[in-house]
Amino acid sequence: MTSEDREADAPARTPPIAPADAPVSFDADADADADDPAWYLNRELGELAFHHRVLHEALDDRNPLLERAKFLAIFTGNVDEFFMKRVGGLKQQMDAGVTAPSPDGRTPREQWSAVLSRASDLFETQDRCFSETVRPALAEAGIEILDHEDLRESERRGLRSYFEESVLPTLTPLTFDPAGSFPFISNLSLSVAVLTRDGPDGDLRFSRVKVPPNRPRLVPVADVTDGGADPDETSADGASGGARRFVFLEDVLCANLDLLFPNVEVVEASPFRVTRNAEVGRDEEVAEGLIDTIEDVLRQRRFATVVRLELDADAHPFVREVLLERLNVSEAEVYERSGPIDKKFCFALAGMDRPDLRLPAWTPQPHPRLADVDPDDPAALFAEVRTDDLLVHHPYHSFAGTVQAFLSAAASDPDVLAIKATIYRTAPDSGIIRTLIEAASRGKQVAVVVELQARFDEENNLRWVKRLEEEGIHVAYGTVGLKTHAKTALVVRQEADTVRLYSHVATGNYHSETAKTYTDLGLLTADRAVGRDLVKLFNFFTGHARHTDYEKLLVAPETLREAFTERIRREADHARAGREARIVVKMNSLEDPAMVRELYAASQAGVDIDLVVRGICRLRPGVEGLSETVSVSSVVGRFLEHSRIFYFHDGGDPDYYIGSADWMTRNLDRRVEAIAPVEDPELRRELDAVLRTLLADNRKRWVMDASGGYEQRRPDPGEEDLVAHDALMSLARGDVTRESLTEYER
Structure with missing residues (x-):
């Protein structure tokens, strides 16, 4: 298809994304000074510009509808992490009195202020995209996301029955007593602020109710008069083609608060969400051990400073007043959201069985040089690598048929003496880890470098460390003062009268799930110089003997x-x-x-x-x-x-x-x-x-x-x-x- 064929269906041009920085007047006649802060764009605003480009995939009407919904969810997750990491870091610098400018000449406070303002524009764009474009288009396609007040009375009764039986028992309302402590609000949890009072002359009381994350966020509408479906069995994640009708779980909760707060007046209920700083930690050199340090960081992160408050645009002023005071956030950190807060529920929409609304599914392909290699003959794979280097490209090439096959062959081959690998991030149910455990059970020497400080994967990596150590595998936790971000594996194999080294050096993690959606490259080689370099690198990881004389690796x-x-x-x-x-x-x-x-x-x-x-x-x-x-x-x-x-x-x-x-x-x-x-x-x-x-x-x-x-x-x-x-x-x-x-x- 050419652009002429599409002319009636698409805008002539994509609106440009705003500059990541203030415009600069360029004087072509002046000598350019490369040390001038004006020549450097701001790091934080540059990252927000990337998130804007991601959001544009939801705005672009050339994309299939459920793909647009998916990018609304991706944008939400990206910006959540941005606030936890980058905005949290800026706030820490401000609290510590740091005033040193960034390379572009901004102090932490100036960056913080600019970032909060720019993020506000993005959130408004995201909310409009969902409410004015994606939601109506879903309805036209037979996927309705309804407001509770728009339901028939029989449908409301069906949802009330579901709430009373399946949701109400999981809820724990926490009422704030001004003389006591304020209820703890966990990071990124969706909550409802409920205002109640005892009679028309009673004082307003604030309660927090956490929307249960283990219940479907999009609740299928069940009409009790027609034997509607059980919401527990027909969430959006498993919905099939055809007409579907949903309502948000928080709307069902708000509509049935009389069951949670009987015999008092429910004045108002407003959804809200807080984001906490993830930039917490201690000096691992003074901790008893790195594992203790990481576990402490995870505990601290739950209670860290709030860096963002998302609040329903129609929230009662008293709700706003209480949250600002008790969460210790400024007006600049409050974002009024129209429509549903936390749009990660759009992942469930994107997963619906509606191929007419999605891009054609992609199945990673066998690597042409490994497609005919017998998986029961591990020597055949090593022979192929020995013949010529291989370049694998995910997700175009199958991860299972390349990287996983390489390590599986090493685990099962009786001639393999040792396997060494770095793990920065890996899947919660990791085939790579299971393969390394299998190799150790077969008597091979296995050493694994696990980076415990991989942001937001610390808990997953801690679990694998304990499992690996239980299996007798040599585990190193990286190095003091440095994160281990290298993506490498080394296989040591006895061949005739020599020991040969097989290496994998890659751009991506040993993570089977991200390999389906992240583009990454990996080199499989029997080059002995590369292998010798990896021997030195792994000796540094486990023995802390630093090398500077690498032959080929940088x-x-x-x-x-x-x-x-x-x-x-x-x-x-x-x-x-x-x-x-x-x-x-x-x-x-x-x-x-x-x-x-x-x-x-x-x-x-x-x-x-x-x-x-x-x-x-x-x-x-x-x-x-x-x-x-x-x-x-x-x-x-x-x-x-x-x-x-x-x-x-x-x-x-x-x-x-x-x-x-x-x-x-x-x-x-x-x-x-x-x-x-x-x-x-x-x-x-x-x-x-x-x-x-x-x-x-x-x-x-x-x-x-x-x-x-x-x-x-x-x-x-x-x-x-x-x-x-x-x-x-x-x-x-x-x-x-x-x-x-x-x-x-x-």
Whole structure:
């Protein structure tokens, strides 16, 4: 389909996303000073700009309806985490009296104020999208989300019966006594503020009722006169095609409060939700042990400072007064929400069995070189890796048929002596962990590095640590002062009269679920130098003997920053000598000011630079005299772009790398990261195809301007649509060849 075919169905242009920062007046005649704060975009506003691009997927009427609903839920989860981590961190700095400016010249308080204001606009946009667009469109498609007052009397009776039997027994109303303590409000829990009084002249009393998270948020409407369905058995998660009618659980609760508060007057009930700071912790060096520290952090997080209050727009002034005073939040931290608070319920809508309202399902494909490998013959897989390196690309290639198959073969192969792996995040029911346990039970030496400080996965990782240790597996908890973010595995195998090393170096976690929706790359290789480097890296993890003499891997914090800086400067030298000079980098975030300065200097030397940065980008592209040869793109679509690719032309003898690190200060200086070279010409062509396709996308690619604003690419008249994710799915299915993928033009 061309854009002309769609002209009647889509707006001519996507409204640009507002700048991530205040507009800057550019003087092309002035000398650009790369140290000037004006040349650096704000990190926090840049992240909110990414969340806006995610929200746009819900606004875009070219997307199927349930996909739009899904992105409303994704946006909610993203911004919840942003407030817990980033806004929480800013508030901690303010409370500590920190006034040092960020690279763009803002104090923590100035950033906090700007972020809260920008977030308010996004929440208003999200609420309008659901109430004015998505909800009515769902109704037209036969999926009605109703207000309780719009129901028939017989339907209300059916819901009252459900509430009395299945919800009421789970509720615990907590009434606030001004002479006593205020009830604790847990992080991100949906609550109802209930105002009651004893008779018309009685004082208002405030009670908090937690909406039970273990009951369906979208309750199917049951009409007692027609034998309606049992809401417990027909939640939105399991709904089939055809007409469906739902009401929100909090609406059912509010409509039946007389059962919870009998013999008093219920004046009003208003939903609300609080978000607490997740930036809590202690110095692990003074704790008894890292596990004790992490368990303490998890306990503290439950009671941490409130950083956001979401309140129903029609809430009684007394409710607002009580919550502001008792939660110790300012007016700036209060967000009045129209419509339902916490739109993660839209995940249930997105999961409904309505294929007519969704994108076609995607099934990850077998890797073409592993598809015919006998899973009962582990030696065959190692023989394939020994023949040539393999590049696996998720979710286009099956995680189970590649990474899981690699480690499963190692666990079952009698010739394998040892397996070592890093775990940053993994699935709650992890096949990778079970495989490592199986390997240990077969007598293999197994060592696992588990990063206990992986944000919001600490509790899951703690459970796995205890299980692994119970199985006699060597477990390391990372290193003091550094997070272990590297994605690596090493298999040591006896072959004839030698011991061979098989390595996996990747951009993503050993997580079977995220591998279905995150784009990630992994290198499987029998390169002995890479294997020797991993031996050193794992010895550092378990023995704390730091190495700086890696042969091929670029490792943070030891060699990574220096290596990338040297390669950027080398391209600048090529450009100054009149040779072709080119850098293409795909990453999640470009935050480190020193790396931004290096790119500015390279651009001033004439290096052609394409940056595909999913989220935060401090660099201003296209500024005359400073960054006029730099373009910045961001691709947001059905998959989360998570892979990191680094290309340096080097006078026609290019370097290609993949690995775990973004160009953020934390990745370069405060985390253990591993980046591997990709040297096989065939695999390099695969990486070229990925980069070309992303840079040719004219539907899901956003292009940044010098102010930090983004505009989404649209096909020109007569131009064919190209969605990068669709093109790469077609490539994985074998529907197109790598050579046929469109060459991009900047």
